[in-house]
Amino acid sequence: MRRDFSEGRTLSLTGSDTVIMSPNLFSHANLDKLKQKAQKTLHRSLDQHVKLAVTGLSGSGKTAFITALVKHLTTQTNKQNLPFFDVVKDDRLIAAKQVPQSALDIPTFDYPSAINCLLNSEPSWPESTKRINTLTIAIRYETKHGLKQHVSPQSTLYLELIDYPGEWLIDLPMLEQDYASWSESMLSLLEKPEYSEYARPFLTELEQFNSEENIDEQALKQLSNLYTQALKQLKSQTQLAYLQPGRQLIPGDLEDAPILLFFPCREKNDKENSQYSHLASRFEAYKKQVITPFYKNYFCEFDRQLVLVDVMSALNDGPQSLLEQKHTLQAVLQSFNYGRSNLIKRLFSPKIDKVLFAANKCDHVNGTQQVAIAQLLHDLVGEQANDMRFNGVQIETMAMSSVQSTLAKRIKEGDKALDCIYGKPLNEDEWLTYLPPEPPNHFLSQSQWPTHGFEFISFAPLPSTKSELTHTRLDHALQFLIGDKLQ
Ligand SMILES: Nc1nc2c(ncn2[C@@H]2O[C@H](COP(=O)(O)OP(=O)(O)OP(=O)(O)O)[C@@H](O)[C@H]2O)c(=O)[nH]1
Ligand SMILES: [Mg+2]
Incomplete structure (x- = not known):
């Protein structure tokens, strides 16, 4: 009609x-x-929101990655720069810009400062992160397929990123422990020969500590400070990352708060008002009031996850470090995504459907060696990756450098061509042509470790031409993480 x-x-x-x-x-x-x-x-x-979890231990490159991502998406979206990022390759990216964030209670990621460091005439790396912060990028693009194309040639993807001190990530496995089991695991770690020298003042004082006595805040504070000192020493002198509680290293807003004043103790005592029961209740309060809200508020409901791993620093430090890195990654990943306990299940609703493991800073080795670095990472996270795949998560492992710090340089030595890298080592004035050691392509045990170990060098960011950054495989990473959302 x-x-x-x-x-x-x-x-x-x-x-x-x-x-x-x-x-x-x-x-x-x-x-x-x-x-x-x-x-x-x-x-x-049709607009979509994607929360990307940029995960990694302290120093793995989270802040540098977020800075590079914003820079490339907002001002360097050309095919030469991002050839494997489909939306750019297909000429469909219209523009991207930072937009107001939805979380109003946390600071905004300080992109201007971070990018200034990298683009400076004497470029430097952004500072280590001291507080949680966030940023949202809106990416406007022309749609490609199906219904979207029929009704709308344009769409917007809101990409939400969160940056935080890597130390805080290490607290997550604590949620599955009680005070006694946590104490046992931390003390066994500190007592290992390679770490005990850094924890000696704390361990010696702990021997004198009587956990049965009535609460003595002063004594608890003193031992707690010694414990924090031990954690700080281990952080600065070794590559050990499994340092709990993370807030004793980077307190954020909790500087000097009593909730941080606890340490591991084996002398179990259930007496009411004993030092031990006081420590145990502080431990539980830390879990409930610090760890749980942090993860609940900011880490649940992620859609995609990037796990950045600095394998080369662990190789530099020796076999124990590599082993510790493997264990730390396992512990964090297990509880992060697919924790088996009911508590973790209640905390998170894991809906992450893609996880990218990236061996970051791969420009510390030459192009051929980058393959080995990616394989080594694959080996390190193999078990977790397998679990995730079983749960229907798509996994990829790659070697990447979100900000490039070296150039490839081939030099001749007699008949042989040597694939070197060329850059300015951190805190040095002279540029260096360097032939990196051959990295292993699988996990090495102590007995398999080469006699002279490994020496990978860290470099300052490359000076930029035309205020642009360069990268290695950032476009592959973007394609894997959000490419399908930009169709
Ligand atoms: N070559 C290279 N080095 C990098 C890259 N990203 C980070 N680095 C190095 O790693 C260091 C730490 O990087 P950050 O981005 O601060 O690491 P983070 O994960 O944010 O660390 P926290 O804030 O302490 O948790 C930098 O100071 C650089 O020395 C990269 O893409 N390439
Ligand atoms: Mg950081």
Whole structure:
């Protein structure tokens, strides 16, 4: 049924939908408005929000990655720069820009400072992160397929990123422990020969500590400070990352708060008002009031996850470090995504469907060696990756450098060509041509370790030309992490 609009009263859109129209309402202008409104509503419903968890231990390169991502998406979106990022390759990326974040209670990622460091005439790395912060990037693009293309040639993807001190990530496995089991695991670690020298003042004082006595805040504070000192020493002198509680290293807003004043103790004592029970209740309070809200508020509901790993620093430090890195990654990943305990299940609703493991800073080795670095990482996280795949998560492992610090340089030595790297070592004035040691492509035990160990050098970021950054495989990473959301 269809009547003349100018006179009519009734318009049948489908066989059953009957809409009563006033003739003077139904001018062309109004029809256009209605169309626009309908399109806007559709656009809005087609816009997508993606929360990307940028995960990694302290110093793994989270802040540098976020800075590089913002820089490349906002000002360097050309095919030469991001050839494997489909939306750029297909000329469909319209523009990307930072937009107001939805979380109003945490600071905004300080992109201007971070990018200034990297683009400076004497480039330097952004500072280590001291507080949680966040940033949202809106990416407007032309759609490619199906329904979207039919109704709307454009869509927007809101990409939400969170940056935080890597030390805080290490606290997550504590949620599955009670004070006694946590104490046992931390003390066994500190007592290992390679770490005990850094923890000696704390361990010696702990021997004198009587956990049965009534609460003595002063004594607890003193031992707690010694424990924090031990953690700080281990952080600065070794590559050990499993240092709990993370807030004793980077307190954020909790500087000097009593909730941080606890340490591991084996002398179990259930007496009410004993030092031990006081420590145990502080430990539980830390879990409940610090760790749980942090993860609940900021870490649940992620869609995608990037796990950055600095394998070369662990190799530099020796076999024990590599082993510790493997264990730390296992512990964190297990509880992060697919914790088996009910508590973790209640805390998170894991909906992450893609995880990228990236051996970061791969420009510390030459192009051929980068393959070995990616294989080594694959070996380190193999078990977790397998669990995730079993749970339906898509996994990829690659070697990447979000900000490049070296150039490839081939030099001749007699008949041989040597694939070197060229850059300015951190804190040095002279540029260096360096032949990196051959990295292993699988996990090495102590007995397999080469006699002279490994020496990979860290470099300052490359000076930028035309205020642009360079990268290694950042485009591959972007394609894997969000490429499918930009179709
Ligand atoms: N070559 C290279 N080095 C990098 C890269 N990203 C980070 N680095 C090095 O790693 C250091 C730590 O990087 P950050 O980005 O601060 O690491 P983070 O994970 O944010 O560390 P926290 O804030 O302490 O948790 C930098 O100071 C650089 O020396 C990269 O893409 N390439
Ligand atoms: Mg950081």
